[in-house]
Amino acid sequence: MIVWDRVEIETGQWWRIVTGNITHTNEMHLAMNLAALVILTLLHRRYYDVRSLMIMMWCMMVVIGIAMFWSPFAWYAGLSGVLYGLFVWGVINDIKNKIPLGWMLLMGTIFKLIHEAYIGKNFITAELIGAEIAYQAHWAGAIIGVLFALNTKKVLYSYISALFLKSED
Numbered sequence: 001m002i003v004w005d006r007v008e009i010e011t012g013q014w015w016r017i018v019t020g021n022i023t024h025t026n027e028m029h030l031a032m033n034l035a036a037l038v039i040l041t042l043l044h045r046r047y048y049d050v051r052s053l054m055i056m057m058w059c060m061m062v063v064i065g066i067a068m069f070w071s072p073f074a075w076y077a078g079l080s081g082v083l084y085g086l087f088v089w090g091v092i093n094d095i096k097n098k099i100p101l102g103w104m105l106l107m108g109t110i111f112k113l114i115h116e117a118y119i120g121k122n123f124i125t126a127e128l129i130g131a132e133i134a135y136q137a138h139w140a141g142a143i144i145g146v147l148f149a150l151n152t153k154k155v156l157y158s159y160i161s162a163l164f165l166k167s168e169d
Contacts, residue, residue, distance in 0.1 A: 004068055004076035017065030018058070023077040029129035033079040040083060044090030053086075060085040060144050067140035078129070081137030084109070088145030096149075113139055 004020020005013070024030040041053070048056070064081040088109060094102030116135035126133050 004065055004073075006069070006074050018061045020065055020068070020076050021061040021079055021082055024079075025077050025129050025131045029078060029131075032125075032128070033083065036083045037079065037086075040086045040090065044086070044093065047090060047093045056086070056089065056148055057082055059148075060141055063144045064137050064140045068134070068137060071134060071136035073132075073134055073136070076134050076137060077131070078134070078137070081134070081141035083141065084113075084138045085141035085143075085145035085148070088142045089149045092146065092149035109142065113142060 001023070002016060002019035003023045004016050009016050024033060060082045064085075068076050088106070091102050091105045091109065095106065113135070116133060116138060
């Protein structure tokens with residue numbers, strides 16, 4: 001298996017930090033995450049190209065995989081943390097571009113994150129995916145989404161691009 005597994009990562013299977021984000025608990029979990037990914041990429045497609053999307057997703061997977069060490073979970077699977085990151089990144093870009101719903105969507109996301117962490121989890125979703133909701137991954141994704149949004153096409157993006165891709169100059 002390639003799920004995020006604390007014990008296996010600590011024994012040297014470090015790739016699980018990333019691959020845990022692309023594994024899922026069941027077909028419903030995969031379908032929900034893929035549907036959300038398609039919707040998000042269509043919703044905010046004007047803000048990125050394929051290269052920048054792949055770089056952001058890769059970085060989000062690494063950050064989320066590391067952040068999960070501060071959670072109580074022994075294992076984790078799913079793309080929802082990355083989805084939160086992409087959504088927050090896109091909504092902040094909407095706000096920068098004065099799209100009217102941007103602030104409302106950001107406030108709704110903040111409310112949902114707080115609700116998951118302090119009030120309660122979505123039991124319907126947990127039942128559908130056959131696992132507890134890892135709100136820590138959602139928070140980590142949202143935070144890295146904010147960082148990318150505040151630095152898009154600036155220092156952070158340029159640095160990460162230089163690490164992973166050759167310059168096209």
